[in-house]
Amino acid sequence: MCDYSLHHVASRPAKVGDRLVSTKFMNSTTGGFAAIGEPEVAVCLRPGTEVAFDQDVAYERGLGLILPKMGYTTIREKVARFRQIDMDRPNSHHDALEFPNGETVLVTVLREGQTATVLQLPADPEHKTISETAERREESLVG
Numbered sequence: 001m002c003d004y005s006l007h008h009v010a011s012r013p014a015k016v017g018d019r020l021v022s023t024k025f026m027n028s029t030t031g032g033f034a035a036i037g038e039p040e041v042a043v044c045l046r047p048g049t050e051v052a053f054d055q056d057v058a059y060e061r062g063l064g065l066i067l068p069k070m071g072y073t074t075i076r077e078k079v080a081r082f083r084q085i086d087m088d089r090p091n092s093h094h095d096a097l098e099f100p101n102g103e104t105v106l107v108t109v110l111r112e113g114q115t116a117t118v119l120q121l122p123a124d125p126e127h128k129t130i131s132e133t134a135e136r137r138e139e140s141l142v143g
Helices: 130-142
Strands: 011-013 019-024 031-035 038-044 050-053 057-060 072-075 079-084 095-098 104-106 115-120
Touching: 019 038, 057 104
Parallel strands: 011 038
Antiparallel strands: 019 031, 019 115, 031 038, 050 079, 050 115, 057 072, 079 095, 095 104
16 A cells, blocks of 8 residues: 555555665655655555565654654664554554564654565455365365
């Protein structure tokens, strides 16, 4: 998914192995991910996508326009899972990263220029595995 405020930015879905960079997009105050070499295209992650950063992750403290920015803080983690939060609040940022230590950080406040790799995409709920297909076949033969 791409946050609500990136809907006017060209985008594409993430793929396993994509090399991403945290960025602010032209004509937007929202931060997100772009593929390295495609700076004008937002790479949209689905909830459950796992990414590995090249270094510990830094993000802005404070709330930007509401409170003054208070510098950056660093999470001593390099792996995160993409989530969407506060979905009941339509005009707020939803794209976030959840880290193994339990901390959740909005993607829009990541320090620009951080690089990461898409490790894994979530399972497609519409995609049936071979074992599920075989189980259904067996059930239809028995029933």
